[in-house]
Amino acid sequence: MHDKRTTPDWIEELRPGEIFVFGSNLEGMHGGGAARLACSRFGARWGQGVGLQGRSYAIPTMHGGTERIAPYVDAFIDFARRNPQLRFLVTEIGCGIAGFTPEQMAPLFARAREVxxxxxxxxxxxxxxRL
Incomplete structure (x- = not known):
């Protein structure tokens, strides 16, 4: 059971107004993991590695350490704040193919708790x- 602020562990479909938030690469080559799901089911565009696309939002995670990912997470949080009519389901961004742990990635989303x-x-x- 998930509360309204916790992303389900597995997402196969979206309700109206929901956006699937996934980890990408800057080139938008959505070949595996959540990126592949975003491309096949939620409108992510091949070749677009950042931002809103269809019913998904890409945050690049494959181009360096967390300090290089942080500006993209900040831009996403600002985007979500400006679009309160949408509900953003953040997946475990960076914790698959990119090889980060939740302990490394979660602190980037600290401001998201306010949104x-x-x-x-x-x-x-x-x-x-725990922070």
Whole structure:
């Protein structure tokens, strides 16, 4: 059971107004993991590695350490704040193919706790609760 601010562990379909937030690469080559799902089911565009596309939002995670990912996470949080009519389901961004851990990625989303329309994965929320 998930509360309204926790992203489900597995997402196969979206309700109206929901956006699937996934980790990408800057080139937008959505070949695996959540990126592949975003491309095949939620309108992510091949060749677009950043931002809103269809019913998904890409945050690049494959181009360096967390300090290089942070500006893209900040831009996403600002975007979500400006679009309160949408509900953003953040997946465990960076914790698959990119090779980061929730302990490394979750702190980037600390500001998201203040934004009512952003849902975070349970493991990110657990890390943030310990901070």
């Amino acid at each position: 009512e329309n952003i849902c975070l994965p349970a493991r990110f929320r657990a890390v943030l609760e």
